[in-house]
Ligand SMILES: Nc1ncnc2c1ncn2[C@@H]1O[C@H](COP(=O)(O)OP(=O)(O)O)[C@@H](O)[C@H]1O
């Protein structure tokens with residue numbers, strides 16, 4: 001029996017009456033799993049993140065965390081267990097130093113000072129930003145700011161980490177660095193990660209993918225299963241990873257490529273062997 005960490009049960013949501021954003025959305029996420037949530041711009045991905053973090057309330061339906069329905073009375077408590085990183089690095093800067101920024105959520109939670117220092121140290125080490133602890137966050141690069149935002153989320157020792165397009169404003173190298181940090185976090189026992197993205201390259205990090213379309217869950221399965229859903233991908237305006245496009249084009253030209261999906265690194269390795 002699967003023990004869901006998170007469950008959406010027939011959730012409806014609208015910001016304005018008569019304009020539904022989510023209709024009858026149901027899905028489950030296992031503890032310790034990484035799932036990706038994909039969909040076109042405006043499909044309701046961030047809305048799901050905000051519902052889960054208790055920043056919005058469903059119009060109808062139920063959201064459960066560890067089998068406990070979110071209600072106005074337990075919301076604050078359940079929210080303590082969720083770390084969020086958003087898209088724009090500049091929206092997440094508070095405090096005069098990186099360390100202060102990272103401690104911010106702990107001050108709000110009244111964590112005692114020695115415990116706070118331990119957690120800030122550990123979180124900044126996890127994202128490779130400890131050496132920057134006394135720097136002014138506003139002067140960091142976008143990638144460094146996002147790593148500090150991630151450290152701030154990790155400092156609250158979340159059970160659920162939501163990354164909402166966290167890498168979409170970053171350059172390829174910064175994106176790569178953040179992905180490597182996410183991969184390390186996946187080894188952390190019990191940490192459930194929700195990767196919200198419209199970058200299908202990111203799906204290699206996810207065990208399972210949920211796709212939103214027309215206000216509903218249009219697909220659940222693995223990334224390679226999704227990569228065969230041509231029609232749905234087109235409808236969601238999502239592009240296949242470039243390496244996969246190349247691989248499929250080669251296959252179409254009768255080049256004997258492997259029949260498993262290759263990521264960029266694997267494709268390069270395979271091509272190099274041919275030379
Ligand atoms: N605060 C808001 N008030 C009214 N409509 C909103 C608000 N936030 C988002 N929306 C609308 O809700 C829909 C889903 O938005 P969002 O969850 O941000 O999508 P995504 O994150 O997938 O791009 C969009 O049509 C968007 O315009």
Ligand SMILES: [Mg+2]
Nearest residue numbers: 045046047165
């Ligand atoms: Mg969004």
